[in-house]
Amino acid sequence: MPGINAGFALLSQQFMFMAGVAYAVAFGAYAWDLVAYSKLMRRGLALESAAAADSVAAARLVGVGSAGSIGQDLGAGPEDRGVRPSSKVHAGSDGITAGDSMKYGPEKRRAARVAVALTVLAAVVHGLAVVFRGIGAGRAPWGNMYEFCTTGGFTVTLIFLLVLTRRDLRFLGTFIIGLVLIMITYASLEAWTPAGHLVPALQSYWLIIHVSIAVMSSALFTMTFAMSVLQLFQSRREASLASGKRDKALVMRLVPNALSLENMSYRINGIAFVGWTLTLMFGSIWAEKAWGRFWGWDTKEVWTFVIWVVYAGYLHARATRGWTGTRAAWLSIAGYLCVVFNFTIVNVFFSGLHSYAGVGS
Amino acid sequence: MRNDSVQDVQSKKPAKDDIALPRLGFLGMLRWAWRQLTSMRTALFLLLLLAVAAVPGSLFPQRPSNPSNVTQYLADHPTSGPILDWFKLFDVYSSPWFAAIYLLLFTSLVGCVLPRAKIHWKAMRSAPPRTPKRLSRLAEYGTVEIPAGSGVDAAQAVKDAAAVLKARRYRVDVRDLDTDRPSVGAEIGFLKEVGNLVFHISILGVLASVAYSGLAGYSGQRIVVEGETFVNTLVGYDTFTPGAYFNSDRLSPYSVQLDKLAVTYDRESPGHYGQPIDFTASLTTKSGPDAPAKKQVLKVNDPVALGGTNIYLVGNGYAPVVTVKDSKGNIAFQGPVVTIPTDGAYTSLMVIKVPDAKPNQLGFVGFFLPTALLDKTTGVTYGSDPDPINPQLNLNAYTGDLGLDNGIPRNVYTLDTSKLKQINGRDMKAGGIVLAPGQSYSLPEHNGTISFDGIKRYAALDIRHDPGQNFVLIFAVLALAGLMASLFMNRRRVWIRTGNHPDGRTMVEFGLLARGEDHRLAGESAAIDKALHAKWLVPVDTPVQDGKQTPTIQPDAGQRVTVSSKDQ
Numbered sequence: 001m002p003g004i005n006a007g008f009a010l011l012s013q014q015f016m017f018m019a020g021v022a023y024a025v026a027f028g029a030y031a032w033d034l035v036a037y038s039k040l041m042r043r044g045l046a047l048e049s050a051a052a053a054d055s056v057a058a059a060r061l062v063g064v065g066s067a068g069s070i071g072q073d074l075g076a077g078p079e080d081r082g083v084r085p086s087s088k089v090h091a092g093s094d095g096i097t098a099g100d101s102m103k104y105g106p107e108k109r110r111a112a113r114v115a116v117a118l119t120v121l122a123a124v125v126h127g128l129a130v131v132f133r134g135i136g137a138g139r140a141p142w143g144n145m146y147e148f149c150t151t152g153g154f155t156v157t158l159i160f161l162l163v164l165t166r167r168d169l170r171f172l173g174t175f176i177i178g179l180v181l182i183m184i185t186y187a188s189l190e191a192w193t194p195a196g197h198l199v200p201a202l203q204s205y206w207l208i209i210h211v212s213i214a215v216m217s218s219a220l221f222t223m224t225f226a227m228s229v230l231q232l233f234q235s236r237r238e239a240s241l242a243s244g245k246r247d248k249a250l251v252m253r254l255v256p257n258a259l260s261l262e263n264m265s266y267r268i269n270g271i272a273f274v275g276w277t278l279t280l281m282f283g284s285i286w287a288e289k290a291w292g293r294f295w296g297w298d299t300k301e302v303w304t305f306v307i308w309v310v311y312a313g314y315l316h317a318r319a320t321r322g323w324t325g326t327r328a329a330w331l332s333i334a335g336y337l338c339v340v341f342n343f344t345i346v347n348v349f350f351s352g353l354h355s356y357a358g359v360g361s
Numbered sequence: 362m363r364n365d366s367v368q369d370v371q372s373k374k375p376a377k378d379d380i381a382l383p384r385l386g387f388l389g390m391l392r393w394a395w396r397q398l399t400s401m402r403t404a405l406f407l408l409l410l411l412a413v414a415a416v417p418g419s420l421f422p423q424r425p426s427n428p429s430n431v432t433q434y435l436a437d438h439p440t441s442g443p444i445l446d447w448f449k450l451f452d453v454y455s456s457p458w459f460a461a462i463y464l465l466l467f468t469s470l471v472g473c474v475l476p477r478a479k480i481h482w483k484a485m486r487s488a489p490p491r492t493p494k495r496l497s498r499l500a501e502y503g504t505v506e507i508p509a510g511s512g513v514d515a516a517q518a519v520k521d522a523a524a525v526l527k528a529r530r531y532r533v534d535v536r537d538l539d540t541d542r543p544s545v546g547a548e549i550g551f552l553k554e555v556g557n558l559v560f561h562i563s564i565l566g567v568l569a570s571v572a573y574s575g576l577a578g579y580s581g582q583r584i585v586v587e588g589e590t591f592v593n594t595l596v597g598y599d600t601f602t603p604g605a606y607f608n609s610d611r612l613s614p615y616s617v618q619l620d621k622l623a624v625t626y627d628r629e630s631p632g633h634y635g636q637p638i639d640f641t642a643s644l645t646t647k648s649g650p651d652a653p654a655k656k657q658v659l660k661v662n663d664p665v666a667l668g669g670t671n672i673y674l675v676g677n678g679y680a681p682v683v684t685v686k687d688s689k690g691n692i693a694f695q696g697p698v699v700t701i702p703t704d705g706a707y708t709s710l711m712v713i714k715v716p717d718a719k720p721n722q723l724g725f726v727g728f729f730l731p732t733a734l735l736d737k738t739t740g741v742t743y744g745s746d747p748d749p750i751n752p753q754l755n756l757n758a759y760t761g762d763l764g765l766d767n768g769i770p771r772n773v774y775t776l777d778t779s780k781l782k783q784i785n786g787r788d789m790k791a792g793g794i795v796l797a798p799g800q801s802y803s804l805p806e807h808n809g810t811i812s813f814d815g816i817k818r819y820a821a822l823d824i825r826h827d828p829g830q831n832f833v834l835i836f837a838v839l840a841l842a843g844l845m846a847s848l849f850m851n852r853r854r855v856w857i858r859t860g861n862h863p864d865g866r867t868m869v870e871f872g873l874l875a876r877g878e879d880h881r882l883a884g885e886s887a888a889i890d891k892a893l894h895a896k897w898l899v900p901v902d903t904p905v906q907d908g909k910q911t912p913t914i915q916p917d918a919g920q921r922v923t924v925s926s927k928d929q
């Protein structure tokens with residue numbers, strides 16, 4: 001096996017630090033974008049109300065009334081046509097939520113652009129850090145908690161950026177980049193281990209396949225988690241607006257309506273669920289090679305199974321009367337909490353074959 | 362499909378059942394229960410219950426994988442332990458309540474899948490549903506007008522449209538050709554539902570194969586010291602767990618000799634110094650008593666397949682070679698002693714039982730240290746490295762009746778010293794026995810001698826025969842394929858209706874409907890629009906913005922009236 005290269009390992013650490021700094025600044029920019037947008041909205045509203053104090057309420061009521069005729073199906077730009085087969089009638093943009101196709105709109109959000117540019121920069125540096133770690137250790141850089149966190153964080157960013165090329169999910173920026181920041185900070189401060197060889201049980205190409213798919217699926221689950229949380233907020237907000245209350249969370253105008261958040265997270269969850277099914281299957285094949293049985297209810301196996309079943313439940317919920325919308329969102333959130341639990345508490349505190357310290361000895 | 366199943370639930374509760382409820386009778390009750398069990402809501406509930414029920418198995422030690430931890434837990438928790446045990450919390454996955462959940466779930470699944478399969482089978486063999494009166498009400502709608510004088514009348518246009526759809530792999534059905542409003546109905550995506558059914562049935566298949574695995578397979582463990590041979594017979598195993606259908610004729614009489622177990626340690630990275638990074642067992646195998654010998658290599662993650670079984674390297678350790686002579690000078694014991702490593706430095710627990718020593722039986726308990734290091738301040742030696750750099754035996758000796766003759770099975774790795782007389786020990790006058798390889802020691806009170814002759818390694822092998830596991834894999838792959846078809850394919854219906862305008866133009870309108878979630882319906886609509894325009898060489902007049910905009914808003918409302926006015 002290739003030897004350890006301490007020079008590259010050190011370089012990796014330095015790049016990781018730089019990536020952390022870049023993420024921190026990017027995080028600030030995303031937050032700034034939200035604040036700026038919120039202010040802009042408030043100023044807009046204030047101007048309007050100065051112009052015609054009482055027509056504002058009327059205008060808003062009209063806006064809500066026309067769009068809200070089909071329950072939570074609030075507003076959508078013309079580009080949103082056909083996204084939902086069930087809703088032929090799309091109201092024009094209501095200004096209360098973002099377009100439900102999540103396509104980029106015409107407005108310039110300078111802070112958001114800066115934030116994305118910084119994210120790209122951070123991702124490049126982070127990617128180099130991951131690659132150098134791999135060269136330093138002479139293997140795929142995901143063999144221990146430090147490497148799971150750093151490589152996992154990189155995957156989250158990468159998938160976020162990939163989705164950004166097709167959809168405007170910049171409103172998720174603070175959450176996603178914040179999480180990545182937490183991951184690499186935790187990794188560097190708490191879980192750091194010098195680059196080293198793997199214990200024999202992990203020396204398998206299945207490590208590369210199984211873990212990378214697990215990490216990618218988890219990254220997708222991360223995005224749908226954020227969307228489901230926003231969906232819950234947005235549907236409460238929509239309900240309160242529909243009952244004629246004042247719009248308190250102007251930032252939420254950046255966010256699509258609850259139904260389109262639900263649809264988008266359903267699609268992503270579908271892909272992630274297939275990924276998780278593969279994780280489960282490849283894990284079983286590997287377990288058969290390493291431990292002589294494909295399934296043994298080891299702690300890690302139990303949790304992988306639990307996650308799989310919860311998301312299967314989520315997919316079912318979407319087809320069950322009375323379980324779509326808010327309840328499905330809660331299931332998606334529950335599934336993600338299991339993913340996080342599996343990745344943190346189970347990895348660190350539960351013992352089992354997967355606790356890699358003693359395997360094979 | 363989403364709509365389907367929602368409708369299913371609705372249609373399963375016809376109003377007359379509600380009225381009949383008070384006098385359902387036994388059969389009615391059964392039917393009612395079956396309906397409840399096979400409803401989507403129950404399936405969802407059972408799925409979530411299954412997830413919750415699986416969790417305790419990760420919180421408490423489980424007997425099948427970790428029996429000693431269970432014993433320890435019961436000893437540590439004398440009051441709560443037995444209660445937990447009564448609830449089968451140490452055998453979660455073979456407990457009746459866990460089984461009840463998944464059996465109910467799978468019953469529900471069968472009850473759900475069979476009717477759906479029947480409905481789908483019928484749907485696949487019947488023509489696409491009749492053309493709706495007003496296509497403009499469908500989720501996607503568009504029109505094409507073929508200019509006058511092109512020679513394409515309504516009937517020809519429908520045939521052309523059917524050809525276009527067929528080329529896009531739709532199932533088509535042309536109707537009303539002899540009327541002035543002919544139309545074509547088309548459907549695609551039956552594989553979506555097929556995928557869903559295949560997925561659910563394959564999940565059942567996985568469960569069945571797992572059950573079959575448990576019944577027909579067997580597994581056994583054996584520790585082999587370098588130079589020893591394991592023969593695949595029942596007596597060859599240290600432990601053996603047969604499935605219910607096992608019979609010993611199934612064991613193929615192969616043999617495996619462990620020539621050498623080579624271990625490599627990490628000497629490179631400071632953080633992992635001394636961690637093992639490679640185990641390689643060199644084997645000489647024979648597939649039968651008279652078969653030619655073959656050299657094979659066994660590694661972690663890389664089992665050796667032999668005689669229908671797989672052999673796995675699951676553990677290893679040291680087996681110091683020891684000779685014990687009794688007071689008469691006769692060899693009472695000679696050979697390697699398997700020790701149990703207790704830490705990363707392979708500080709290994711060692712027990713030697715010498716029942717053949719005369720006149721007093723002898724027993725030894727202590728440690729083998731591959732690399733012994735003396736802590737100067739405490740005067741205690743400890744193991745500092747797993748490689749045998751400075752190997753040392755540290756033993757205490759006992760005499761008396763070892764209790765091996767009365768037929769009670771004893772663990773070879775423990776020695777009950779309570780009825781024995783200790784003759785050596787660190788705190789005793791005679792001191793403990795400390796031996797380096799090649800050294801020998803005379804026991805106090807003329808009890809004989811013990812010598813440390815050398816070091817061998819041993820390999821712990823797991824031997825498994827699992828005829829079900831290929832089926833598990835096949836069903837899992839089928840399930841995956843079905844899942845992907847179900848999630849990523851779309852089931853759609855398209856209708857196209859044509860009509861002759863009095864001014865000579867031929868008007869074409871089309872509408873699309875998705876069954877279930879379909880975010881690409883608009884794209885499909887645009888593609889059909891484009892294909893129809895291309896078919897009749899009509900320029901696409903609606904500006905298509907960045908290819909995503911679909912011409913669903915009709916710029917000229919008048920045209921639409923012309924076509925759809927005939928609907929009324």
Ligand code: HEM
Nearest residue numbers: 312315319362363366399400401404469470473557564847
């Ligand atoms: C072992 C238990 C089960 C598992 C793991 C499971 C898993 C899944 C998954 C992952 C999906 C989404 C993928 C797809 O659309 O094909 C799904 C869909 C579906 N399942 Fe199950 N299922 C189970 C049992 C059941 C049962 C008992 C029923 C019937 C009561 C059922 C009815 C359905 C239906 C109707 C859909 C289609 C939903 C849609 O159109 O989106 N499933 N199932």
